[in-house]
Structures are given as structure tokens and as C-alpha cells.
Amino acid sequence: MSEFAHRLASALEERRQQHLYRERLVLESSQGPQVRLAGREMLNFCSNDYLGLAAHPKVIEALRRGAEEYGAGSGASHLVCGHSRPHHTLEEALAEFTGRPRALLFGSGFAANTAALSVLLQAGDTVLQDRLNHASLLDGGLHSGARLSRFPHNDVEALERKLNAVSGPSMVVVDGVFSMDGDVAPLAQLAALTRRHDAWLMVDDAHGFGVLGQRGAGSLEAAGLDCEDVPVLMATLGKALGCSGAFVAGSEVLVESLVQFARNYVYSTAMPPALAVAGLAALNLLSEEGWRRAYLQNLIARFRRGAGQLGLPLADVGGPIQPLLIGAADEALALSQALRERGLLVGAIRPPTVPAGTARLRITLTASHTEAQVDQLLDALDNAGAARHAA
């Protein structure tokens, strides 16, 4: 065997032995509270489609209309001839909705994060990141040439000590809502701290956008922060908006710098225009139908009450991501499997996605679940002995 094949095979074998091997599910239906898997209807509690928009008739209709008018693909990068009217309109709508001068679309959140960090940072700078930040933020920081420093999760004092020791330009980067823990960053404190230190703050609001804030504009709206407090905002279209893609919103000079200098913007095909038409329809639903957020909050409260009665030690978080900490990877996997046998999909999240010894079930609720489905989830957790497995 060649060195490469040998190396790959032994890494795969090691992953299997650690109960960390992952398999993809093959869905045979649209995303929703019920999905079809190998011909079987399953209740779905692991998607990020928080507002139930991924299969909303108006979003599907917008995608169809967009495809009829603009075709399947964009044909080129934004700077060549792939930037069409729907992209432009969606960017303007996102800028207005987030209260920022400009917004710029990317094909994915991963690309948006690495683009922003690589353009903003250079050698001699320091980027300070929460330990639990999304992988794309950490990768972006690593590739930027800046010194990467990680601080303990949500620990503002530890961050302040690090900032005191830094000389030269520094940037603090956090998730608004942490994707595997469901808790929120102390954004108001972080904004005050970064202002005092003349540092920039960047927030990845993939899980807050559409869910938090009076209007659904996300973590920054909930914390009452503007573009001066948080110069760089990234959010995605693939979670609460139910579509795909992402955007960075900020000042004219920030966004124009991304257009000119971000390699993964300049050298990448623009997202399909039809997807931008669908994104705009989803954004309209998000802002016009505030009941989705209120109803989701109601389901979350119902789930948390029921879990408390079952003695399930949920983390103290109020959003749609409700992790149930298990600890060992094999136990988390066994519990997820037991739920699967009962017709429920709940993801077991294991290292390296989360730190070793903190494997968990990541339960997510959406506005398209019913109260009865939440009760089914509670019953299934009870039947599968979740309380016994929980850490």
C-alpha cells in the first residue's frame, strides 16, 4: 500500500475504534418535522431549520420562479458576470434588516467567515477566539497569518487579561449563539470591552439570526448593539432562513474590501440567483411572521418543563438548541440509536466537534413541530432511559 492509502486507512480504523465514526443519513423527503429515511417516516429533532422555512410553499415558489427567470446556475463569479439582480436585491434587504450600510453574499458561512478573517487580519495582529467558536472561524484565524489566541468559553475576564497583554491591532471573534451548546455570548460586555481596547468585534450569528431579537434580526438586536459596537456580522441563510448561503454585513469600507480582496469571494462562482430569490422570500416571512418565533419559544418552554419532570439535566439555555450532555461518545451514540429505533432522529454530537468527554445529544426544535411531537420526543427520551445516560 502507498504511504497515503496506509495513512488514511489507519486513521479511519482509529476513528471507528473510538466510536467517532460518522455516517451520513440519506433523506428521501424535504426537510421538516417529519422526514423519510430508508422508506420510514421519522420525527426529526436535529435540523437547524428553526422557523420551518426550508420547505415553506412561498419559499419553494420563489425558488421555482427564480429558476424560471434566471436559470439553475449563476454562470460566473460575482466580479465577472455572475452577480444578478436577485443577489443585489437580497444584499440590500439584508443590509436594511440588520441596520448596516452594506451586506455581501457568500456561497456558505464557512466561506464568509474565512473571507472576512483573511481580509481583515495580517501578520502582527492578534485574533482572540472563544474556545467553542465554529471551526470556520478557527480555520480563518489560523490561515490569516495573525497570532491566534483562544480564551475560555464566555470568560470575559480571561479575555480582558489577554487583551491587556496584546500590543498591536486585535480582533475578538465569537459565535452569537454557540452551535453545540446553544448558549449565547455576553455580547454587550464583549462590545464594551473591545471598545475600551480599541479592538474590533466579529460575531458569527448563524444560530441567532432569525431566532433572537424582537424583529428576528439576531443576537445583536437582542443585545441592543449596532455596527459601531460590532463592526463585523456574519450570518447564514441555511439555518433559520431555510435556504443556503451566508452574508457578511458591515461598513461600506469593510464590504468593499471583501469584494476587492477576499480570494474565496473573487474566485468562486456566485450562488444561484434563484436561491437569492428564495432567500428574499424567506427573509420576508421571517420579518412578517413574528408568530413563528413566539410559537418556537412556546415549544422550547414545553420541552424544558417536560424534561425537568423526567429528571433530564438540560443545560440552562433558552433557545432552540437544547443539548443533553451524556459524556462518553459510545453512550451518546447508543442513546441516539435507541431513539432512532423508536422513530426519532436526534443527533449524537461527539469529538472532535465537541471537547472530549462532552458527547451529547443535540436536540433542536423548530416552529414547524407540534406540541404533540414535542411530547412524543419526551416520551421517547423517557422510554430510551435518557435520564440514566445523562451526565
Ligand SMILES: *Cc1c(COP(=O)(O)O)cnc(C)c1O
Ligand atoms: C453552520 C455554521 C457556519 C457555516 O455556515 P454554512 O453556511 O453551513 O457553511 C458557520 N458558523 C456557525 C456558528 C455555524 O453554525
